[in-house]
Amino acid sequence: MSDFTYDLMAEDGAARRGVIHTPRGDIQTPAFMPVGTAGTVKALYPGQVKDTGADIVLGNTYHLMLRPGAEEIAALGGLHKFMNWSGPILTDSGGFQVMSLSKLRKMTEEGVAFQSHIDGRKFMLTPERSIEIQCLLGSDIQMVLDECTPFPATEEQTKVSMELSMRWAKRSKDAFVSQPHRLPGQALFGIVQGGVYRHLREQSAAGLQEIDFPGYSIGGLAVGEGQKAMLEVLEFTAPLLPKEKPRYLMGVGTPDDLVEAVSRGIDMFDCVMPTRSGRHGQIFTRYGKLNMKNAKHASDARPIDPNGPCEASRDYSRAYLHHLMKSGEILGLMLLSWHNIAYYESLMAQMREAISEGRFGAFYSQFKADQEAGEP
């Protein structure tokens, strides 16, 4: 099969259980996509990532275009081969990281000129170049270049920004359609902008559907607006999107964010949180967060969770994990990142099962109660 398709298999309230078919494999949704920024999900082997239940990983266009370079990866056979990951890969457009990481940016209608944060080299990212890079990388799901509207922004600023993103979405689609390197079954997603303003989200969702994409992301969230505002936007934006296509919330979030967003109809997520937090000693569990650097774990012989989703959760004492983190040992970063990714993936699997079985409401209540209660 060489097509990109989405099957909506079950609904439970607004929550959706589905599957995305791609030539490189299926993606069970709701899905969490571990982030492989520079071609590696930090501190995990690709086989481990797969074994946690992740069907798809994300690669960052910004990081990869700077180092080693899109043409360089293409010459080596593409990103899948480069990072030894045979499943689907989603790439972002690079726009968000240009805004948050690069130096000396200059934004025009054409695109954004910037300097590499690594070595100061000058680059120009346009909708067309972003698509070209993503096709050189060979990613299965690609994103249109958009302007990440700053937060806070006035309604006027948000409107101007959203309209620019819409013109760029059209240029991205045109570039994608005419890309010589494009492979059958590759998909390009649109990104709904409009900040916290409902009518702007409506305009954006409508405009993008006129251009027509096989999936839609809800962008410009998780940028400082807070969970409550984010969920309000999701609540009125998700229903603006076609039922028969996947919905992707970019850069989100905590386990609680995932459960809340799934309950509002989101199908796909990515976030650096599980790996980044793991590297800093913080883990996520059924009963909330733990900081393994905390002295209270120093003599605790219990594992993170005897029924946990991977060996890192089950086979090492908290005392040992504490010791590794206090000693600056790489194995500490490896084990905590692994646990967190495995926990996130197990949470998604639990949600998928609950939706399939029509008991997402009960799952939701239990999840909230456990997180609130803390460890028994």
Added chain:
Amino acid sequence: MSDFTYDLMAEDGAARRGVIHTPRGDIQTPAFMPVGTAGTVKALYPGQVKDTGADIVLGNTYHLMLRPGAEEIAALGGLHKFMNWSGPILTDSGGFQVMSLSKLRKMTEEGVAFQSHIDGRKFMLTPERSIEIQCLLGSDIQMVLDECTPFPATEEQTKVSMELSMRWAKRSKDAFVSQPHRLPGQALFGIVQGGVYRHLREQSAAGLQEIDFPGYSIGGLAVGEGQKAMLEVLEFTAPLLPKEKPRYLMGVGTPDDLVEAVSRGIDMFDCVMPTRSGRHGQIFTRYGKLNMKNAKHASDARPIDPNGPCEASRDYSRAYLHHLMKSGEILGLMLLSWHNIAYYESLMAQMREAISEGRFGAFYSQFKADQEAGEP
């Protein structure tokens, strides 16, 4: 079986093929023991270490007594459980690291007082305390506390130091025999000192055999004397040791050192080199060393070795490994450390097979030729 025994299975020239039986499992010799300094072989999961073919790992008494502490590890069930390694563990005495890492040392007949390099806390390490710590850790092979004779040292300095080490060896044995925490099948090895002076090595070897140990280490080497001098010492010291007991060369070395030392009758090795070098981008292969940070690897699609001993050697391009190291990615350290440990263990396995089959001479010549020739 609850005894510690050594079977010499084959000899080929001075090279020996044997097996050490311990209650926690057999150790095929010649053996390379990966170093798990602070309770972890850096950047590898314990299951991976085992899968490379390592039968035994080393733990450092100095590091573990400082953090988390010997009594703390004992309370958690011992070092095996702590680090999730069920096979044999060898611990050193702590003496070498006290000399190389600690602050404000004061050496007396009684032992050595020092301050932790981590937090300045004061400790006293005596032969009796070293054995107590090693028994608290629960290691299967323990080492007597000795003075690591500085290099260079005069004959008189070397003699004085060797004689102190001999008195400490006797005290270590006495402490070991009377240790309440000792388990059946645990073994204590003596350490031959005497620097580069043959008659001092003879005196040391004879004195230690009078005390009687189930295995002997050759100490005070790899401290700056150079490979030639080291091999000369091995050449006259190994024959001073009983054939029916294992011989351990501490802290050595490069692949070439291992092959040369095995050809002179050494059975056991440990060294941080494969993991430390891996973390710095240097790998060891059949054809010598490669530095993966070197720009020449940036577009090289070949793996380290398509027939290599582990996935790190076979499944990732040199270009990718170069990218990971240039990008400071943890996966780079993980893959290169893994490859190096797997290469070391495969080298030991090749030597064991060659000795068993009476073709160690041919193996030796081929090894030297390949290392000299570089990659074809």
